Amino acid sequence: MLRRIDLSGEVADYPARALRELMPRAPFDVNEALRSVQPLIDDIARRGTPAVVEIVERFDGVHLEHLRVPATAIKTAVEELDPELRRAYETSIRRVRAAHEAQRLPEVVTEVAPGGTITERYLPVGRVGLYAPGGLAVLASSVIMNAVPAQIAGVGSIALASPAQKTNGGLPDQGILAVAGLLGLDEVYAVGGPAAIAMFAYGARREDGAVECEAVDMITGPGNIYVTAAKRAVRGLVGIDAEAGTTEIAVIADATADPVHVAADLISQAEHDPAAASVLITDSRELADAVDAELARRAPEARHAQRILTALAGEQSGTILVDDIDEAVAVADAYAAEHLEIQTADAREVALRVRNAGAIFIGAYSPVSLGDYCAGSNHVLPTGGCARHSAGLSVHTFLRGVHLIDYSRDALEAVADDVVAFANSEDLPSHGEAVSARFADPAVKAGPSLKADLPVKAGPPVKELP
Template sequence: MLRVVDFTSISGRYRDLLPRAEFNVERAVEVVTPILHDVAERGAEALRELSQRFDGVAPEHLRVPAEAIARAEAELDPDLRSAFETSIARRRAVAEQLELETDGPSARLAEGAVVGLRNIPVSRVGLYVPGGLAPLASSVIMNVVPAQVAGVASIAVASPPQKEFGGLPHPNILALCAILGVDEVYAVGGAQAIGMFAHGVEGLCDPVNLITGPGNIYVVAAKRAVRGLVGIDSEAGPTEIAIVADDAANPAFVAADLISQAEHDPMAASLLITDSESLAHAVQAELARQVSGQAHEERIRTSLTGEQSAIVMVRDVAQAVAVADAYGAEHLEIQTRDARAVAARVRNAGAIFVGDYAPVSLGDYSAGSTHVLPTAGCACHSSGLTVRSFMKTVHVIDYSADALAAIADGVARFARAENLPGHARAIEIRGEA
């Protein structure tokens, strides 16, 4: 089912040769720009028309009424609520114990010369929760919890209206908002939701400072188009998994994990990187067995047989790590002997899942880690969504008169060397006071 790509005789240039899905954001930007302008100019009227056009339903209420959110929570299956609460508790524990940055210590450079560091949460965020092929209620947790831990004062959530739910977002999304104490929820999806957050809509939604959350290519394009007006987390493309495995791996586990990502989207990428021909053959057999009868079989087959998915044969585990680093997977599983040691050698991945019992599906829900992660190789320079994503760093400069005087001549000289005498004078005038 998966095509095989042979890297055993290749050294270097892996990134150029690895399978990738086509994800042309620039082309999508051309499509969403008129949508963003329409929302900026016509506000709520445009949102209703665009919802009818793209989601097939014009919500009666663009901002979801409080009673609808409360009803979704009240009607939530108790066992599902328990699963939601486990996911929330673990994500919050990781955010509080590992990700929360307090103000940094001050640096004393000389007597009376102090530079401090403050980490300040952004004031208002707009969190996007997808509702297309799979209504990702889990994304509510992955966006809201770190924003709350960071101390963001104003949190708004947007998710597409669903025809089957009377123009409201999926009930699980609303129930999670209720459990997390978020009452500003909008039945708005796609590029128009990004436009609403970025520009604001009078009488409906105030503009935000930061937009986070995954979405389709049009959501990604809209985030790119408004970046600068607001901050964004990343340009996350179709989901992807890479698995580094040797002959010690369980082929049934490997196949199940490749399938788990393939069911997200026909453009999802599933990559097995291995030095074992016997494992490659066994995984192919498992895929043929496990894919048959899946709820989303057609979608899975399209993903696994697409140009973005493959088995990459390598010489050894060392080359497998090099190929994985070149790929920079959103999700990277290590299913090898001494998996922890192999994982420690990886530099580029959105999240690393170590051993047989840490599948990506665990990270999607209740591992405690984030599942909003960089895709398309961006893990070589970008990180997943954490508490730090919702904070900005501010230096606080506190110098006494004597501390400034001690370096004033040098600073003024530097300023004049850059042909900025006004800068120099701002230093010198203090010495004359």
């Protein structure tokens, strides 16, 4: 079912980069997508609301009279919420809030010298635009994963955008509206895709000059490749969380793993998108065979069978055979999965050896789908190998560390000679003088007058203007 890459006994022969190049990956050309979305972004930057309305009508088939969702629609979505689903939403909110509260950062004051302190303050971003997808999968859960950390960080202004749905009267999905209401978010826009990203980055005004959406300082939230391309286009003008690709799961499993669990988890992520990646890393050929058999049995029976089968057969998915768990860990670090499950003997010990993963799910009873909804962890995670250098969304995403430097006269004087020496070594003498000037004897005159004492060379004759 899954194509196989046999690296048994060979993992140690490859340097890190070469090993990464052997990993199954889907092509993900953001620059190509950017060529498609840049004209849309430029149009919104230039014309504001009319351009957003036209783009939403062209791509979503909905004509918007107003970009912003009425408060009554959000209230109604909460009131009409199925009790069982409401309980699930509230469980997720409660657990995500509990886990993320622990990420708060205290102010830290460090005395680096007598009379000289550095204070590290963590200040929230002023205004954030959150994006919740509404394509193949409408992810109300992403509203929770983005909004809760922003709220805990202390972000003062939070806006949410999600695609207009023809099936919901031109409003975003009812679940997304309901979650927004449960979280106390009242600024919601029925705008999706690159148009939402551009609207947040540049703001949106109507033709009469009325502001429909104020520009934000940061944009976060997952989306398809066109959303990712739009985020790349506006990065720098605003902050972004990451350039997220299609979802991926890797599973390290040995002979003790249950092939039913492994197959079900691989299918769960393949359900997201035909380009989703499902990767098994194992030292057991027998388990690999059993997982293939289980995939062949389960995948065709799934609701989204075609999507799942396409993803499992794609070049981004596969089984990687290794000699032992040491090699499996090395391969997992090279792959740097968004979601990594450990289904082995001593699973926690194995998990603690992994360095590169967006989130690690330990043992048979911590599946990725738990993390998608109700574990308390965040499901907005780095993809495409970016877990080697980047972390998932958290309270820290919305905070900026700012240094406050506070030196007394004596503390500055104690280090003045070092500053001057450093500045002169870099041929920036005025840097040093900015320090030494504070300790100059006021009775000593500044240097000679340039006008009176320095020779002045005659320049070329000045031409008279006609």
